[in-house]
Amino acid sequence: MNKLIFLLIFGAMQSMVAQVGLPNIMPKTPQASTFQQYGSQNIMSNSRPNPMYGMSQQQRNKAIMAEVEMRQKQEAEYRKRVQGLLNEAVSHFSTPYSLPSYHNEKGASNYRKAFKRLEEMENKPFSVREAVFTVENAFYEQERDYGEFEKVIQETGNFIKQKMQEFGYNPKSNVAKNLILFQFFSDTLRTKNGLKHLPLKYDFQDIYGKKDWSKMFVTKLLESSTGQCHSLPLLYLMLVEEIEAVAHLSRSPNHTYIKFPDDNGMKWHNVELTSHILTTNALILQNGYIKAEAIQNKLYMHPLSKRELLAHMYTDLVMGYEKKFGSDKFTEEVTQKALQLHPTSITALLNKSNYYTEMVQHVFEQLGINKENARQKLPNHPEALELYRTMVKQYKAIDALGYKKMPDEMYQEWLRNMQQQRNNQEQKEMKKQLNKLTKPISKL
Known part of the structure; x- marks a missing residue:
């Protein structure tokens, strides 16, 4: 059953609301929240007469x-x-229905092994590089060598440490460590012993991995020196671990970037690796698709904890599985695990809503429910009706959290705008301020 017919069915259901308790509409995707944005109004607003006059x-x-x-x-x-x-939305829903399983497909077992390995990382400190490699190697059907991958990260870390020493950066400063990482990604660096590193470039081809999912991978980035907003921040976090710095992954619509605290933990800085700039919160908000509720509910612009970062790895595993095979019970199981670790993960919530949407489409098709007979047949299938209601709960939760879908073309425009910021005066001032904090105290 295609999506057009699916939506037409729900349009036909509007007259059934009183009888079976269905909502009035079924949107194609979660829409912008209609909840009031509290705190956005000024008590002393000049746009109307002051109600306190004369008091x-x-x-x-x-x-x-x-x-x-x-x-x-x-x-x-x-x-x-x-x-x-x-x-x-986060709670588990038990239903007798299921999507066709890919359990016995060639390579599917690699994903189950990867899932088990990620679960083992939950209750102890885990390595970002090992978690990322685990996810990517499931897609590659265990053909990649972790030892080689680890060696590249270690050698890169040694190069960065050497260059940091040559620059005379304060080895105890988190700002200094993150600045050298930023320079590694954005500048040409040479060491005194002749090693040279060129900037990592943004790959504008197939940025969402629609044709080739490996475009999203750090392994691809290391092999080609080109990546995008998914792979570049993950490599940054691996190098953060290698040089013992502190930084976090953060999200904005369709995007991930880096946040790191200053040495006092009082101020946060944003690193945009796709355009090689230090971003302000105001610049991130310029995309126009971040609602107040989304910030309040920590969907966006929130530094992910290590536990939330592991949830991010689970969602990556789900999306790789879906690209390679499709959705089935396994994708729901992994998504549920991600939501246990990070209940407001917008990616996990969207994955779950997509899963139940596919499930409803499949069940309606199996039951022969269509535009013409929905009113008569659906009330006779209470479990299918409950499944539908569960799907709607996913959409309602996503709406309430403040999610607003950002069209691909708007994201591309926002990226272009970010790239234009690289050489402006504000960038120069931010870099100048950071540079002041990178030198050892004796040299200040």
């Missing part, structure tokens, strides 16, 4: 307190509603 100071204080209490109540109600929707 005594005591009356004004009372009015302000009443306004604050009302907003706090609204915020509490909003948080309660979002948490309720999220709990429903």
Whole structure:
């Protein structure tokens, strides 16, 4: 059953709402949240007459307190509603229906082995490079050698440490360590003993891996010196571990980048590896697809913890499996594991909503439910109806969290805008300020 027919079916269901409790509409994808963005209004707004005009100071204080209490109540109600929707979306749903299984397909066992290996990393410190390699090698059907991969990362780390020493950077400064990493990705570097490294370039071809999923991989990046917003930040995090720095993966719509704290842990800096710039939060927000709720609910611009980063690896494993085979019970199991570690992972939530959408399409087709007979047949299949409602819960939770889909063309335009920022005055000032923090104290 194609998606057009699927949507037409749900359009025909609008007249059934009273009888079977179906929602009025079924959107193609999760839409922008309709919840109020609390805190965005100014109590003393100049756009309307000041309601406090003529009040005594005591009356004004009372009015302000009443306004604050009302907003706090609204915020509490909003948080309660979002948490309720999220709990429903994240919880496991048992159904007698299932998608066709790829369990016996050639190479599928490699994904189950990778899943087990990632699970073993949950309760102890894990290596980013090992986790990433585990995911990528499942796609390569265990043909890659981890020893060779590890050697490249170690040698690269040694090169970076040597260059850091030559620059006279403070070896104890997290800012200095991240600055040398930023330079490694964006500049040409030469060591005194003749080693040379060229900047890593952005690969504009097939940036989402629609034709070739290995385009997303760090192994591909290391072999070609070209990558994109998925592989470049992951390599950065591997090198962070190698030189004992501190940095985190962070998300914006269709995108990942790096955040790192200064040496006092008071200020955060953003590193954009696709365009080789240090970004401000304001520049990230210019894409226009980050809602206040999405920041509040930590969908975007939030430094991922190590536990949340492992959830990211699970979602990568799911997407590789789907590219190679398709969706089945295994993809749901891995996605559920990702949500246990990171309940507001927008990628995991979207993966789960897509899984249930495919499931509903498949079940409706198996039951012979279509545009013409949906009103008569669906009430006779309560388990199919419950499956449909479960799918809707996924969409509602994603909407409530503040997700807004960013079209591919808008993302490309935003990337071009980011690249144009590289040589502006703001970039020069940010680099200048960071450079002041990189020297040993005796040289300051």
